[in-house]
Amino acid sequence: MKIKEALNFINATTTVRAKVDGDYLNIFSKDMISDNWFLKLNTKAINWDTVLKHWGGLTDVAPEDLARAMDVIQRLLDTPVEERFPEKKYQLVVKRENPFCPKYVSNIITGFDELVFDLSKDEKEARIFSEKKLNQIKEREPSLAPAIDAMKKEVKDDED
Incomplete structure (x- = not known):
């Protein structure tokens, strides 16, 4: 899965949004500002140990949207790093x-x-x-x- 594809999947949810900020994919509640993330993934991460979690940012997040965001992260982690970015x-x-x-x-x-x-x-x-x-x-x-x-x-x- 490419980073752009991950953004599209997450941003298609009702209560969750994602954006790339530098080397990080930040996932946050739709109603919150993007600095108040609940999941932060380095775009070159290879396992869940490096995913930062801040569950206080889960305000107003629907469980199914949280599940989708976590599924997308897993799919990204399963994708080799070099395949996550579009080839120039x-x-x-x-x-x-x-x-x-x-x-x-x-x-x-x-x-x-x-x-x-x-x-x-x-x-x-x-x-x-x-x-x-x-x-x-x-x-x-x-x-x-x-x-x-x-x-x-x-x-x-x-x-x-």
């Missing part, structure tokens, strides 16, 4: 110095003795690369690593 995605942009005519990488083709970048003027045709995929390309072609890092433009996703 990138476009590769060439000719950035000319804002009127950027070129976008639509494909990278590597072969035994060739390396080809397909380019497009249309941003809609730009290929979206995950961080993992770009790292694989950089491992296979280490001489490209500085160029790839210079061309990377982060693509914001609706899940962020």
Whole structure:
């Protein structure tokens, strides 16, 4: 389960709300201010021992909403930390110095003795690369690593 998904599940309840504050997921009563949490989870926590509890913040929380919040926390704890956060995605942009005519990488083709970048003027045709995929390309072609890092433009996703 991703952090954004956990927020959506908890915030869909009637009496409980959640928000991320720095490295923490704070869960609090809908009618209380967000500083008055009753559960606080480090987003990189791996067990219940690290979940902070303040039961005084349970004012006006329906039992079924508390159960849902605790279930969501368990599902987060069951999810490996690296899978809780959306993976960054990138476009590769060439000719950035000319804002009127950027070129976008639509494909990278590597072969035994060739390396080809397909380019497009249309941003809609730009290929979206995950961080993992770009790292694989950089491992296979280490001489490209500085160029790839210079061309990377982060693509914001609706899940962020």
